[in-house]
Amino acid sequence: MIRVVLADDQALVRSGLRMLIDAADDMEVIGEVGNGADAVAMVRTRQVDVVLMDVRMPVMDGTEATRLISELDVDTKVLVLTTFDLDEYVFAALRNGASGFMLKDALPEDLLGAVRMVAGGAAVVAPTATRRLLDHVAASLPDGSTPCADRLDALTEREKEVLLEVAAGANNTEIGQRLYMAEGTVKTHIGRLLSKLEARDRVGLVLVAHECGLLGR
Template sequence: MIKVLLADDQSLVRSGLRMMVDSTDDMECVGEASDGAEAVAMVRSRRVDVVLMDIRMPNMDGTEATRRIAELDVDTKVLVLTTFDLDEYVFAALRNGASGFLLKDALPEELLGAIRVVAAGGAIVAPTATRRLLDHVAAKLPSSQAPSQDKLAALTEREREVLVEVSRGANNTEIGQRLYMAEGTVKTHIGRLLSKLRARDRVGLVLIAHECGLLDD
């Protein structure tokens, strides 16, 4: 059973999400938080597999709450729900350890599917919305904050090819088909990428590839 915590400052939103989660056979809502501080406290005090995290909340926003949850010695994933796909707060939450983000107008089956993916250790990377978000934020970053190509120096040519495909939103099966390799080999390459680049998950790989300009080469 996937234990889900809802963090949103609007009670109506939480109620709708609770009904959706509790209507499934493999999930249950284990709590509701009206701000980030409450969400962090609840993660500390109970088992939570996935937090559905709103970004803009009073007292402590979702970005800071995500950072604090990532620092806890727990296996809790954060899935950000946001109204705006081009939101710098969402970018910061991804950098702080969120496993992905969805728009609040996502279909119920999309949201429930995303919860399952994140709970299983995967990441939600929407190719269009995520790329627009990264382009929007990267254009505003001072050049001194942009990582250099040195970060990719330790990668083999094959690993760079896999990283490009991951950054384009391809799943393991699609990567294998495009690069003519077995799916098990793809998983091995992704594992090495996560280790070499010290990324938390596929979202982290996308961010690194974009910041290093790999997709522009």
């Protein structure tokens, strides 16, 4: 059973999310909080698999709460929920260790699927915002900069191909089909990429790929 905490300052939003999650056979809501500080406190005292985290909350926003949770010695994942699509808050939350984000108007089945993916260690980025995520990273870099050239030099050509597919949003099955390799081999390459690029998860790989200008090559 996936244990979920809801962190949102709007009670109506929490109520809707609770109804959706509790109706699923494989997950349950074990707590609700209205600010980031209480979310961190709950993760410290309860066994939480996933926090559905709003980014704009009083007392402590979801960005700072995500950072503090990521620094705890726990296996809790953070999935950001936002009304505002990709903005500075969401980008900062991803930087601080969130495993991904979804829009609050996502289809119920998509949101439940995202919770399952994050709980299983995968990363999720709202499909409609992937391109804007990449543009945001690119715009933040000086022209012609290659901030991680040394790390890219450590990758094999095959690993770079896998990294490009991950950055494009492909899952392991799709990567295997496109690059003609077994899914187990794809997992091995992704594991090596995470280690070599010092990335937390697939979201981290996406950010690295674009910071390094791979897609423009």
